[in-house]
Amino acid sequence: MPYDAEDTRRRIFDAAAAEFAEHGLAGARVDRIATAARANKQAIYLYYGSKEKLFAAVLRAKLEEVRVSVSIDPDAVAESVGQMFDWYREHPELIRLLLWEALEVSDESGDSEREWRDGFREKVGQLVDAGAVGDLPGDARIRATQDLLFTIMGLISWNFAVPRMCRLVLDEETDQAALARRRETVVEVARRLAAAPDVAAPPASAPDAAAPPAAAARAPR
Template sequence: MKRDVIGRDAEATRRRLLDAATREFAAYGIAGSRVDRIATDARSNKAQIYHYFGSKDGLFDAVFDAMCRETVDAVPIDPDDLPEYAGRLHDSYVERPWVQRLATWYRLERAGSAALLPVVVDSNTAKVRAIAAAQEAGRLPTRFSAPELLGLVLHLSGFWSANIPEYEVVVADGSAAHRREVVVAAVAALLRG
């Protein structure tokens, strides 16, 4: 019984550290984040961060891996309805705005230097295969290769979160519903192309 309580406490501490690190990394990136702030926010200490994750980079990798797994699980691809898939991805970014911020920090600070995350590679590989199969069956156009089409859909789904504040000034309707409509319509137009 005591071992079970210790295991639950350890998992609760690990979860608090991941949650606090998600907030910290989304706000400050990897270089700007501080392990002492993460530990304080998690009601823990720096030693626990190093115990569970090895380093600040290891903690970021754990945060990013968890975020990717949650996204992959929450928003499975439907190659027969890529516009709606893009809309659901957009919805997930609205509901979890830290996702796009973490992805931006990852691209800025880790691109080329980090080991590839298997969950992302596996997910993208499966998505490309699903799109390629739909193309081969004639359900999707072949104007773009399967990897190119996936990339375009992914980028269109995150279009709104990738813009600078000065662009927001000229947008007439900034509602999430309207933005979702634009994403869905853009992917549909891409497929009609």
């Protein structure tokens, strides 16, 4: 049978995704990836260059997968959030990879970060154009929509980042029961947030601490 380079790359990728999700970047072992992929270590270095580059490739591909598979419909935010919740429940490895990245990977800008920023700016622009946060002016509307988007992402992802805590706080016997409750709550919260522009509005600037309170300024001397 002729050597199938593409199939080898796919097996390496799948094995690496499982290994990194379980052990992180530092704890992952190239020899375990090679064994699980039924490939040799030289093939891993040939196709991906290093363990660090392989981790970056896996994370980038997983983020692209969720970007393509699920998006936020500006006209149906709550329904989109429900679809995203279901996607994360079926692909818990992405949350684990993101947590490992936050713990182990240095915060350096690069091409991938610029791509992600552009992708999020596009999503924010779609929500702004659809009037997701009401009639806030200019930059305030963009910033409020960015906060709305990140808040929704947090509402979804935290359930899968700490599933045991989710089960205990909700006092449920199984993760499945806890996640079913959380899905209903997250969808309803997303619906209310999208419909209530004041919730997403940025807070007013705090008063200058050095300035005297108005009442004190008017007090007789």
